[in-house]
Amino acid sequence: MTAEITLDLVKRFPSNGPTDPIRYYRRPLTGWLFRERINLGLRMLRDLRFERALEIGYGSGAVQVPLHGVAAEVHGIDLDADPTLATSILDALSLKSALRQGSVYELPYPDAHFDLVASFSTFEHLHDFEKALAEVRRVLRPGGRFLLGMPAVNKMMEVSFLAIGFKGIDDHHVTTPQQVAARFHANGFVVDDQARLTLPIPTIPGATVYYDWLLRRTP
Numbered sequence: 001m002t003a004e005i006t007l008d009l010v011k012r013f014p015s016n017g018p019t020d021p022i023r024y025y026r027r028p029l030t031g032w033l034f035r036e037r038i039n040l041g042l043r044m045l046r047d048l049r050f051e052r053a054l055e056i057g058y059g060s061g062a063v064q065v066p067l068h069g070v071a072a073e074v075h076g077i078d079l080d081a082d083p084t085l086a087t088s089i090l091d092a093l094s095l096k097s098a099l100r101q102g103s104v105y106e107l108p109y110p111d112a113h114f115d116l117v118a119s120f121s122t123f124e125h126l127h128d129f130e131k132a133l134a135e136v137r138r139v140l141r142p143g144g145r146f147l148l149g150m151p152a153v154n155k156m157m158e159v160s161f162l163a164i165g166f167k168g169i170d171d172h173h174v175t176t177p178q179q180v181a182a183r184f185h186a187n188g189f190v191v192d193d194q195a196r197l198t199l200p201i202p203t204i205p206g207a208t209v210y211y212d213w214l215l216r217r218t219p
Contacts (some may be wrong), residue, residue, distance in 0.1 A: 003069045004039040005062055012088055013060035017080035021121075022060040033209065037197050038063060038120050041149045041212035044193045045070050050116040054139065056104050057122035061086030064097045071116055075109075077102045097194055099193035104132045112141045124173045128147060129180050132188040146189060146215040150177040152208050177211040189215040 010025040019058055025034045050071040058076035064086070067074045076099040079175070083099035090097050102108050104122065115137050126132050136146055153176040184191060198211035 003066050004042055005035045005066065007035070010035065010060075010062050012093070013062045016060045016082055016085050017078065019038070019080050019125075020059040022062065025062070033197070034136060037149060037151070037210040037212070040195045040197050040210070041118075041120065041214075042066050043146050044078075044195060044212065044214040045145075045147065048116075048145070050114075050145075052114050053118065054107075054109070054114045055117040056107075056117065056119035056136070058086060058097075058099060061090055061097070061099070063120065064090055064099075065093065065095065067116075067118060068095050068097075073098075075099070075114070077104070077107065079103055093219065104135060107135045107139050109137055109139045112144075113139050115141050115144040116147065117144070118147040121151060123148065123180055124153055124175050124177075126152050127174055129175050130183055130187060133180075133183065133189070139173045140217040142217055142219045144217045145192070146217065147212070148180075148215060149210060149212045150180065151210050152177065181211075181213070184213075184215060188218050190218055192216045 007026065010022060013022055015022050021034065025031050048070060053067050053071035053072045055067060055077065058064060058078045062132060064074055064076055074097045076097055083101060087097065087099055104126070105128065110154040117140055123129050123132065140146060153173045176201050191213055193214040195212045196208045199207045199209055
């Protein structure tokens with residue numbers, strides 16, 4: 001079972017819902033960037049193993065595959081994606097995920113239900129990100145991990161998204177990684193690990209395009 005998002009893997013998953021960017025994962029250069037931003041976060045899990053994991057914003061369902069490599073039971077929730085479509089692809093891979101539609105603002109799970117929550121490229125779309133952080137903390141067990149990934153929100157990223165044909169970024173990316181990171185501690189999280197995806201651009205040394213954090217829920 002793959003522990004990372006690969007080109008061969010994403011070719012198996014069709015686009016699922018109006019906000020699913022999976023088609024960009026299959027492009028030559030852009031695809032590597034989209035896959036690597038996820039893999040950078042997944043590598044922070046290292047040899048950790050979990051009883052029950054939840055992915056917020058599963059989209060096509062591709063990230064569910066590596067999550068099965070670290071968790072005995074895997075769930076997913078998405079506001080737009082069709083759980084039936086993603087489930088059919090995962091079933092063909094002999095992977096059983098419990099997927100459903102719903103909002104991060106009102107997660108339909110009991111308190112302390114998961115020991116891992118993962119979310120890539122969702123929190124930048126949230127106006128009330130602190131409400132979402134509170135919900136993630138609620139469904140996590142004390143000491144549980146929250147793997148969070150967010151793109152940089154700046155002029156360079158706006159130009160980059162326009163270059164690949166993505167319009168309306170100002171309407172979609174309303175919260176920055178810096179805003180969310182500044183509120184980790186106040187919302188009951190500490191940072192266990194973090195990583196950044198940077199581009200070797202001569203005029204912008206170490207330009208950061210994506211942030212990943214491995215957070216731990218405090219008691």
